[in-house]
Amino acid sequence: MSQALALMPFGELTEQDIVTVRETIAKDCNESQFRLFMGIAKTSGANPLLQEIHPSVFQGKLTVQFGIDFHVRKAKETEGYQGYDVQLVHDNDTFKMHQERAEDGRYYAVIDEHSWGFPRGKVVGGYAIAYKEGYAPFTVVMDVEEVEHFKRSDIGMQKRMWNNFFNDMFKKHMTRRALKAAFGLRFDDVEPADSAPEAYEPQQRKDITSEVKVTERKNQQPPPEDDEETKQQKQMQQARAEMKKKFEQLGISDPAEMAIYIEQHAKPKGDRPTFAEITGLLKIMDLHIAEKQEQAAENDELN
Known part of the structure; x- marks a missing residue:
């Protein structure tokens, strides 16, 4: 460990604690990946010694996974937390459920019987x-x-965990999804790689537009102020460019597959999706990208 890394502050962790993390759960990280991992741990408040956060390096890329205990702790810190339940259903069980519609129009599942x-x-x-x-x-x-695909994973540790401890892994997988959705836990969406997607919120687009205007000033011509239609066109262009990047992250390159994906998740009302529909699709794609990352590095769920 370099002297700079050894002196880097990490909250309540001592220098020996950092050495322990480096030599155990982070032994596959290079120095840059280790520094990044510890930075994410400090920012999120997850303690690697308590196995609340775990680094995984697969094909040279670092992904950071948060353990089930951290999900539970953060959910408990959220106002209104009243606990959770998780159950497996076996082929000899009696299980019935249905959906009900809440006052706000959204549906939710109701378990009628599980014996x-x-x-x-x-x-x-x-x-x-x-x-x-x-x-x-x-x-x-x-x-x-x-x-079931976890049992056939190319990642050795993940494959062993899902085959040897399937019931526990399945329960923790479902619990993480429920807690993340119910309590708005967003820390699992972190993508530490340098290729992390750019934000596509409106304030980010304004910054990019400003850069374009600075470039235009080099021609010594004052740029005309964009009208509303031009702004909307630029927003649409950036949203489509962002969608293309996310398709690459999802491994979808065939135009037919892209069209099917857009139809299923954006559900455009017209021939082509609107800006609002694409913006919603981008958020869905983020969730699918996060799920793909989970599939690549979920070997920490029993920790």
Whole structure:
């Protein structure tokens, strides 16, 4: 460890603590990746010694995963937290559920019955419920087929964990999803790589427009002030460029597949998606990118 790294402050962690993290859970990181990982740990308040945060290096790229204990702790710190429940459904269980519509028009799942005896048989699905005061319970229901791909993962550790401890891994996977959605936990969306996507909120677009205007001034011609239509065109161009980048991150390059994805998730009302529909699609793509990263580095869920 370099002297600069050793002297870098990390909250309550001592220098020996940092050495321990470096030589154990972060042993696969190079020095730059380790510094970045520890910086994210400090910023988020996750303690690597308590296994609340874990670095994974796959094909030379660093991804940072937050353990289930950190999800639970952050959820408890959120106003209105009332706990959670997670259960597996086996093929011999009696399980019934339905959807109800809340006053705000949104649907939520209701478990009508879940009873069992022994032997229960194989796991066929599961659900996690997050409870928040003033809101309908938020339920994540999953079929076992949705996580079977983890057993075939190219990542050795991930494959071993899902094959050797499948029930625990499945329960923690569902719990993380429920807590993240119910309590707005956004820390798992961090992408530490240099290729992290640019923000696409309106204030970011204004900065880019300013850069364009500075370039135009080099021609010694005062740039005409953009009218509303021109601004909308520029926003649309940037949104489409951002969508293209995210398709690359998702590994979708075939135009037909892109069209299907847009149709399924943007659900455009016209022949082409509007700016608002693309903006909503970008946020959905962010979630899918985060899920893809989870699939590449979920070997910390039993920690």
